[in-house]
Amino acid sequence: MIKAKSGDTLVKNRHQNLGLSDEVVLSMYESMLKARRVDERLWLLNRAGKIPFVVSCQGQEAAQVGAAFGLNREKDYVAPYYRDFGFVFAWGMTVKEMMLNNFAKAEDPSSAGRQMPGHFSYRKLRMLSHSSPVTTQNPHAVGIALAAKIKGDDLVSFVDFGEGSSNQGDFHEAANFAAVHKLPVIFMCENNQYAISVGLKHQLACAHVSDRAVGYGMFGKSFDGNDPLAAYAAVKEAADRAHRGEGPTLLEANCYRLMPHTSDDNDMTYRTKQEVDEAKKHDGVLTFAAYLRSVGVLTEEREKQMEDQVRKEIDEATDYAENAPFADPDSVLRYVYEEKN
Amino acid sequence: MPVLSYIEAVTQALDEEMSRDENVFVLGEDVGKRGGVFQATKGLYDKYGENRVIDTPLAESAIAGVGIGAAMYGMRPVAEMQFSDFMLPAANQIISEAAKTRYRSNNDWSVPMTIRAPFGGGVHGGLYHSQSMEAIFANVPGLKIVIPSTPYDVKGLLKASIRDNDPVIFFEHKRAYRLIKGEVPVDDYTIPLGKADVKRDGTDVTVITYGLMVHYAMQAADKLAVEGISTHILDLRTVYPLDKEAIIDAARKTGKVLLLTEDTKEGSVISEAAAIIAENCLFDLDAPIRRLAAPDAPAMPYAGPLEQAFMVKPEQVENEIRDLAEF
Numbered sequence: 001m002i003k004a005k006s007g008d009t010l011v012k013n014r015h016q017n018l019g020l021s022d023e024v025v026l027s028m029y030e031s032m033l034k035a036r037r038v039d040e041r042l043w044l045l046n047r048a049g050k051i052p053f054v055v056s057c058q059g060q061e062a063a064q065v066g067a068a069f070g071l072n073r074e075k076d077y078v079a080p081y082y083r084d085f086g087f088v089f090a091w092g093m094t095v096k097e098m099m100l101n102n103f104a105k106a107e108d109p110s111s112a113g114r115q116m117p118g119h120f121s122y123r124k125l126r127m128l129s130h131s132s133p134v135t136t137q138n139p140h141a142v143g144i145a146l147a148a149k150i151k152g153d154d155l156v157s158f159v160d161f162g163e164g165s166s167n168q169g170d171f172h173e174a175a176n177f178a179a180v181h182k183l184p185v186i187f188m189c190e191n192n193q194y195a196i197s198v199g200l201k202h203q204l205a206c207a208h209v210s211d212r213a214v215g216y217g218m219f220g221k222s223f224d225g226n227d228p229l230a231a232y233a234a235v236k237e238a239a240d241r242a243h244r245g246e247g248p249t250l251l252e253a254n255c256y257r258l259m260p261h262t263s264d265d266n267d268m269t270y271r272t273k274q275e276v277d278e279a280k281k282h283d284g285v286l287t288f289a290a291y292l293r294s295v296g297v298l299t300e301e302r303e304k305q306m307e308d309q310v311r312k313e314i315d316e317a318t319d320y321a322e323n324a325p326f327a328d329p330d331s332v333l334r335y336v337y338e339e340k341n
Numbered sequence: 342m343p344v345l346s347y348i349e350a351v352t353q354a355l356d357e358e359m360s361r362d363e364n365v366f367v368l369g370e371d372v373g374k375r376g377g378v379f380q381a382t383k384g385l386y387d388k389y390g391e392n393r394v395i396d397t398p399l400a401e402s403a404i405a406g407v408g409i410g411a412a413m414y415g416m417r418p419v420a421e422m423q424f425s426d427f428m429l430p431a432a433n434q435i436i437s438e439a440a441k442t443r444y445r446s447n448n449d450w451s452v453p454m455t456i457r458a459p460f461g462g463g464v465h466g467g468l469y470h471s472q473s474m475e476a477i478f479a480n481v482p483g484l485k486i487v488i489p490s491t492p493y494d495v496k497g498l499l500k501a502s503i504r505d506n507d508p509v510i511f512f513e514h515k516r517a518y519r520l521i522k523g524e525v526p527v528d529d530y531t532i533p534l535g536k537a538d539v540k541r542d543g544t545d546v547t548v549i550t551y552g553l554m555v556h557y558a559m560q561a562a563d564k565l566a567v568e569g570i571s572t573h574i575l576d577l578r579t580v581y582p583l584d585k586e587a588i589i590d591a592a593r594k595t596g597k598v599l600l601l602t603e604d605t606k607e608g609s610v611i612s613e614a615a616a617i618i619a620e621n622c623l624f625d626l627d628a629p630i631r632r633l634a635a636p637d638a639p640a641m642p643y644a645g646p647l648e649q650a651f652m653v654k655p656e657q658v659e660n661e662i663r664d665l666a667e668f
Contacts, residue, residue, distance in 0.1 A: 077414070109449070110446070111445050111446055111447050112447035114444065114445050114447060115445050119445070121445075121446045121449060121450065122449070123446070123449040123450055128410070128413060128450070129442055129445055129446040129449070129450050131437050131438060131441065131445070133433055133437050136406065136433065136434060136437060136438050138406070139402065139403050139405075139406025139407045139409070139410060139434065140406060140407075140409050140410035140413060140438070141410060142403070142406070142407045142410060143406065143407040143408060143409055143410020143411040143412070143413070143414065143418075144410045144411070144413065144414050145410075146395075146407055146410070146411050147410070147411035147414035147415070147416045148414065149392070150366060150392050150393065150411075150416065151414075151416075157410075169402055169430070170402055170403070170406060170433075170434075172400075173398075173400040173402050173403035173406070174403060174406065174407070176398055176400065176403070177397065177398055177400065177403045177407055180398055181395075327447075334447075334448070335443050335444050335447060335448040336443070336444055336482050336483055337443070337483070337485075337507045338443070338451065338505075338506040338507055339448075
């Protein structure tokens with residue numbers, strides 16, 4: 001098994017070596033920044049009593065955004081999970097739609113306020129709907145790939161999940177099915193080191209989630225989840241393999257969950273502030289900005305412009321979502337089954 | 342009109358739907374080269390190839406879950422669970438995913454999937470090849486549960502299930518597979534889901550049932566007719582959501598109701614039918630509602646005499662109807 005080296009020394013123009021233009025990496029950074037700033041705003045809104053619940057993406061934006069850029073955003077199908085703010089922004093969801101989702105308003109494209117926040121879904125964007133019992137989306141992603149194979153459609157089906165989720169039966173059943181049928185699926189685990197309070201060593205006995213790939217007869221690889229370029233390269237490589245008919249890939253992005261599990265969690269009951277502070281030094285949003293500055297792509301002016309633009313977008317989206325109507329209570333009976341007129 | 346066995350009607354419906362719509366495909370354990378352990382998919386692998394008749398790994402949650410994904414892509418998967426007893430590993434995919442996808446996405450996504458599963462006892466199948474699983478899924482809005490009793494109904498209901506745009510569980514009685522034969526038109530027809538069917542018109546006692554028990558009731562009715570007892574038999578056909586109107590009409594028809602299932606009694610589908618009748622027909626009843634079902638023991642044992650003791654027997658059905666007629 002090939003493992004990506006984590007913590008490589010940054011080299012100049014790493015993105016150019018990957019065939020990425022300056023504008024593309026700036027766009028990556030913008031999606032990461034958007035995810036981070038939206039997440040920060042959601043915590044404020046929660047603590048101000050405006051929204052009941054936050055599930056956070058902080059610490060995982062780099063892996064999410066890099067992965068989305070490694071796919072074909074016009075064609076591929078994706079099954080993101082509830083922390084994938086960065087992924088869904090890079091995939092085409094707007095900040096307004098994200099805020100409508102978090103305020104659970106009628107215009108929320110994911111579920112019109114039926115699901116808890118973060119349960120992203122958007123058929124227009126080929127983004128599957130998922131539930132709260134984790135990892136159920138993995139077999140769905142395999143089903144998309146199977147259907148595409150039957151129809152002769154050349155596409156990749158991508159699914160995201162956490163390392164705790166990688167213990168579920170559906171993880172195993174989906175991985176095995178995809179490998180047996182050599183389907184174009186990318187399984188990407190965002191290993192944020194914690195399943196609520198339970199750390200990695202109490203979740204798996206192998207060193208890496210990607211070690212499990214060999215058991216399915218598929219290619220597996222771990223990479224630095226704080227580096228969007230590493231994520232991009234790994235996902236691009238996996239997508240290329242899928243297009244060549246070489247079957248599925250299991251990727252592991254090594255990240256760190258910087259915030260508690262949700263707004264209802266107190267992470268200081270099971271980890272230390274020192275540990276979190278140490279992880280913050282490797283925060284992908286900060287390190288990628290530093291990289292972009294060091295190669296002269298992110299100028300002071302551009303950075304300020306981006307921050308201002310994101311803040312404006314979030315302000316407007318928050319106002320809009322807060323004032324938008326909830327779905328009509330009578331709608332609770334709608335769409336149990338197909339409605340035929 | 343050709344006479345087909347119950348299972349031949351399953352195969353014919355699958356064949357016709359696969360031929361009619363290229364989005365229909367079959368997946369499950371042993372459904373390919375083997376044609377299914379009961380031979381329900383016999384000949385389909387040779388006719389449609391391994392891309393549309395897919396032997397899956399032995400993993401029921403994946404069979405359901407991969408089917409859901411394919412359905413979301415626009416296919417019409419027909420997933421086979423080898424025995425309904427083996428469905429429980431897939432219960433989360435069926436209950437949390439298939440049943441709720443349309444609802445939770447506010448009608449953006451849907452899961453037009455059919456899950457076929459042989460169920461029922463009397464085949465020396467022991468605890469885990471004999472169970473009736475319908476009640477487990479009959480409290481899940483978003484699902485439809487169909488249980489046909491005759492080859493004619495099998496073909497029409499299976500075709501309707503495959504064409505339905507929501508997930509349908511299609512339970513086939515495994516003892517009926519070769520035991521029950523009947524006329525099946527060669528032409529393309531569907532039977533609407535959600536509609537019960539009067540299988541016998543009568544005036545003294547109403548029996549409301551489904552699956553193999555329809556035949557037990559029909560046999561009992563024949564015998565009792567000789568005694569001058571006229572039995573009205575309603576075949577539910579879709580056990581979730583129930584055809585409330587048909588249940589109420591059937592109960593009012595005679596005022597004496599026997600509810601019959603081979604499932605264990607408490608919390609069964611017929612218990613819901615009893616509640617519907619109690620809510621709507623109190624002043625139309627001439628006798629207390631009766632339920633005849635399997636005992637509330639975990640499942641049907643393997644040894645012959647124990648299986649016999651567990652399974653509802655034709656003479657019990659006859660006796661219950663007679664008792665009600667004489668009430």
